[in-house]
Amino acid sequence: MTENDRTLPPEALDDWAAVLRERFALAEDDLPIALILDLARDVANGVARPAAPFSAFVAGLVAGRAGGSPGDVRAVVAAISELALAHRSDPGT
Template sequence: MSTHLPPEALDAWAEALRETFGLGADDIPIPLILDMARDVAVGVARPAAPLSAFIAGLVAGRGGGSPEQVRATVAEITSLAGGWRSEG
């Protein structure tokens, strides 16, 4: 059993998530989320990327979960990561 998702399987995984949770095509903005994860991993730390993705979903969901809310939340997290300087 593989523990890593090959890049070509990402669309199939996203489709399975859409079907399982009744989501539309616009509900999973793959490039937006991957770009945010990259920016956080580079600007903060790799383990901060999945945490930030979870927080983005949580905050956007609490704000109504619209595509606009998702984009705004991701933009705010990306901006924060871009200027991040760890204390230490």
């Protein structure tokens, strides 16, 4: 597999999301692809690229502990994105 084969447009994730939904009995709303990709972008640009998958994991962990609803996920992702954007603009970082 070449590097270009692994770089997919966001809509190409639909097939992978379907596999994950089937395997783990998840609903469509349980996998907000655009929201998570936006989180990864904000963290990668505001903090560092390696912080993006780590932050996505943290978002899932915190949202799960908060109850795991789609609203919980959106709230946690918004908070992490906000932190990442503030981190980028903080001259001390």
